[in-house]
Amino acid sequence: MASAPPVFGPNKATKIRLLIADDHPLLRLALRNVLEQHDDFEVIAEASDGQEAINLTKELNPDIVIMDISMPEVSGLEATRQIKSDCPKTSVLVLTVHTDNEHILGILEAGASAYLTKRVFGDEIIHTIRALAVGETVLSPTVWAQVLKYASRRISRPVQLNTSDKLTMKELEILNLLAKGISNKDIATELGVSIRTIKSHLADLFLKLHVSSRTEAVIVSLRSGIIRQEDLS
Numbered sequence: 001m002a003s004a005p006p007v008f009g010p011n012k013a014t015k016i017r018l019l020i021a022d023d024h025p026l027l028r029l030a031l032r033n034v035l036e037q038h039d040d041f042e043v044i045a046e047a048s049d050g051q052e053a054i055n056l057t058k059e060l061n062p063d064i065v066i067m068d069i070s071m072p073e074v075s076g077l078e079a080t081r082q083i084k085s086d087c088p089k090t091s092v093l094v095l096t097v098h099t100d101n102e103h104i105l106g107i108l109e110a111g112a113s114a115y116l117t118k119r120v121f122g123d124e125i126i127h128t129i130r131a132l133a134v135g136e137t138v139l140s141p142t143v144w145a146q147v148l149k150y151a152s153r154r155i156s157r158p159v160q161l162n163t164s165d166k167l168t169m170k171e172l173e174i175l176n177l178l179a180k181g182i183s184n185k186d187i188a189t190e191l192g193v194s195i196r197t198i199k200s201h202l203a204d205l206f207l208k209l210h211v212s213s214r215t216e217a218v219i220v221s222l223r224s225g226i227i228r229q230e231d232l233s
Helices: 026-037 052-059 076-086 101-109 123-133 141-153 169-179 185-193 195-209 216-224
Strands: 016-021 041-047 064-067 091-096 114-117
Touching: 016 026, 016 101, 016 123, 016 185, 026 041, 026 123, 041 052, 041 064, 041 123, 052 123, 064 076, 064 123, 076 101, 091 101, 091 123, 101 114, 101 141, 101 216, 141 195, 141 216, 169 185, 169 195, 185 195, 195 216
Parallel strands: 016 041, 016 064, 064 091, 091 114
Antiparallel strands: none
């Protein structure tokens, strides 16, 4: 019998294992101090550049990497791309000063699952980490609007799916709900199924679209015409 998936959250035995990647030691220290106030978090390592973040992630397999974008040696964007390729189950939470489209969309397409600015500190970071640990994507409404606007204006060739990989009606329904920024829990409630069922559908959907996150799935689907901006109002 397969073992049950880990259960994260306050007062749970399974801790969320975190790696902090930022080239500023004072910020790493401040962030560690905030995170270690919570019993369900464990900071297992720190990285001061992108290459170190890649190496430590491959070695330690954290649940979440908290990643800055502007770092020496290897940028946070390239580090994220490499981490998601080598360790697809590790989530990347971007914590940066950048708020422009180029940085936001570049690192989300690289596979990041959350994007926060360094002006946010404390409760929102805690909430985001816990949401990522249960498979959610966390983007502010402003960032999500930028993602949808960007993707829908850059339509490319449709994704070529094999006959066996065609999206089912249920997967298309879930994909449209993802594009509206609805959480897994709320999707499950709307469709009258369990969160486990939604996660199973998402796993199949990601496989067919060759992506590893909700955000990537939406970007690819908008760019390829699988879903349309006008259907999301």
